[in-house]
Amino acid sequence: MRIVMMATGDIALPSLQALQDTGQLVALITQPDRPVGRHQELTAPRVKQRAIRLGLPVLQPESVRSPEALKALQELEPDIVVVMAYGQLLSQEVIDVPRIACINAHASLLPRHRGAACIQAAIEAGDDETGISIIHVVKKLDAGDIICCARIPLRGTETAEDLHDALAELAPAPLLQAIHGLACGEAGRTEQDENLMTYAPKLTRANGCIDWSQPAFQVARKIRAYHSWPGSYTFYPSVKSGSDKPLKIFPPVDVFANMVKPLDATPGMVLEAGSEGLIVSCGGVHGGAIRISTLQPPGARKMNVESFFAGHKIIPGMILGMSDAER
Secondary structure: OOEEEEEOOHHHHHHHHHHHHOOOEEEEEOOOOEEEOOOOEEEOOHHHHHHHHOOOOEEOOOOOOOHHHHHHHHHHOOOEEEEEOOOOOOOHHHHOOOOOEEEEEEOOOOOOOEOOOHHHHHHHOOOOEEEEEEEEOOOOOOOOOEEEEEEEEOOOOOOHHHHHHHHHHHOHHHHHHHHHHHHHOOOOOEOOOHHHOOEOOOOOHHHHEOOOOOOHHHHHHHHHHOOOOOOEEEEEEOOOOOOEEEEEEEEEEEEEOOOOOOOOOOOOEEEEEEOOEEEEEOOOOOOOEEEEEEEEOOOOOOEEHHHHHOOOOOOOOOEOOOOOOOO
């Protein structure tokens, strides 16, 4: 059995190792090195770094759909191609290369949460469980028949970062199960129910701006879902500069769903500001509130509220989340 893995995201690291341990992995195909960080240093994906340490050949085509990339894949003569967080759509020509199957390890229980932000979507939606789905790759995004799944319960306290790591560790078992079944001709194949499909598109930094008009439980879910990308932020009126400044918000946050608030409380209004945190009104009079205990002002490190108050001023009655123009 000859297996080629196509992966870029860190979530694929345990699966890469598991495939290597079978002795059947012949190469890794990953995205080209990209500029990363404040200094835009050219950085290789961690899966590439791991593959090199394991002695695997690594291919990094700018487009896997190019004739050159297709030829290179064909020359590897794979029986199975495993795709996981690769970051490029595959052409039918690429899908048809492996002798047995081209399969994908996707971080949700399909058909729920197709798309790039599947981990964040499960938290934001308040799902009771999520998991890894091993599917046949088709040209339509994450729509192929399901071979097998592995499930994990959600406690309602996870961040996306926590869940990413848990799903990374969960993935190798169903992946190896699927490969064994395909090799033996005994793999299951279940068509996805399109009526149950939801879509989780790629997130941008703008998605992290907190909408205080939402209920407290929804605001709290988003703060957990968007940690650490794209992150959550709001704006506060800076007394020193006279203009609004961005303020990053970090989990955990406490939810006061049934908090009795002043009749004039509006979304984003600071209700309390003390050593135990900022309590901010959500969703108007009946939408509850959340308490923030960890935040980061511009140009500073992440800090608790006591450290924040040493150099910044937020008082009850201030409104968070509005731009200067809106004020």
